[in-house]
Amino acid sequence: MKDGSPENPxxxxxxxKKDASSKDEDFKFIVRIxxxxxxxxxxxxxxxxxxxxxxxxxxxAISKLVEIDPKIKLGTLDDDSIANIEEHVTGFSxxxxxxxxxRKRDWETGDDLHIVDVDLExxxxxxxxxxxxxxxxxxxxxxxxxKVRGQRTKAxxxxxxxxxxxxxxxxxxxxxxxxx
Numbered sequence: 276m277k278d279g280s281p282e283n284p285x286x287x288x289x290x291x292k293k294d295a296s297s298k299d300e301d302f303k304f305i306v307r308i309x310x311x312x313x314x315x316x317x318x319x320x321x322x323x324x325x326x327x328x329x330x331x332x333x334x335x336a337i338s339k340l341v342e343i344d345p346k347i348k349l350g351t352l353d354d355d356s357i358a359n360i361e362e363h364v365t366g367f368s369x370x371x372x373x374x375x376x377x378r379k380r381d382w383e384t385g386d387d388l389h390i391v392d393v394d395l396e397x398x399x400x401x402x403x404x405x406x407x408x409x410x411x412x413x414x415x416x417x418x419x420x421x422k423v424r425g426q427r428t429k430a431x432x433x434x435x436x437x438x439x440x441x442x443x444x445x446x447x448x449x450x451x452x453x454x455x
Contacts, residue, residue: 303350308361309392315350319360322349328377328391329364337363340370364391 304315306322313322323334338345340363343356352360368376368389376389378398382405390398406414416423422432 301351303352306349306352306357308357309364311392313349315348317349318346319343319349319352320345323360323364326364326391327393328389328395329367333367333371333375333389336371336375337367367391 302315306313306315308323309326311326313325317325319338320331320334323329323337324331329337335345337360341356341359343352343360349357363370368387371389373379373387376387377395378388378390380386381388382402403414403417407418408414413423422428426432
């Protein structure tokens with residue numbers, strides 16, 4: 276046939292078969308970046324958002340910093356590119372503007388930091404425990420399980436409350452009446 280299609284419609288051309296097999300050899304189905312397993316089928320932009328502490332906006336900034344197309348699949352990247360991405364994720368606070376980091380004016384150092392992965396959970400828990408220990412308003416609200424940021428509490432956030440019918444008790448000093 277002149278149009279390049281195979282003579283048998285059920286068969287694919289041999290060139291395409293070779294490309295598919297070479298892709299399978301180099302393709303990584305799971306990519307590990309900053310102690311997080313990411314599906315290799317996902318694009319760089321979506322895959323980076325699987326890392327705790329990296330959102331869509333941070334992922335866009337990182338893809339610009341490493342100069343890799345954000346739509347490329349993570350599984351097609353080589354080890355050097357993945358190492359470069361991981362280096363930029365861990366050192367994001369050095370390259371990002373101060374409004375983009377997730378920890379401004381750190382308690383101990385005073386620096387603007389961008390914390391990712393397990394460190395984010397640990398620092399958050401440590402901050403809450405510090406507020407509880409110094410008995411500041413936010414710490415007290417955390418201890419009580421109340422809203423912390425000034426929201427109203429009368430109508431919303433009523434989960435965990437038990438509602439039921441309370442039986443009225445008789446008047447004190449009277450014996451209970453019996454029908455008989």
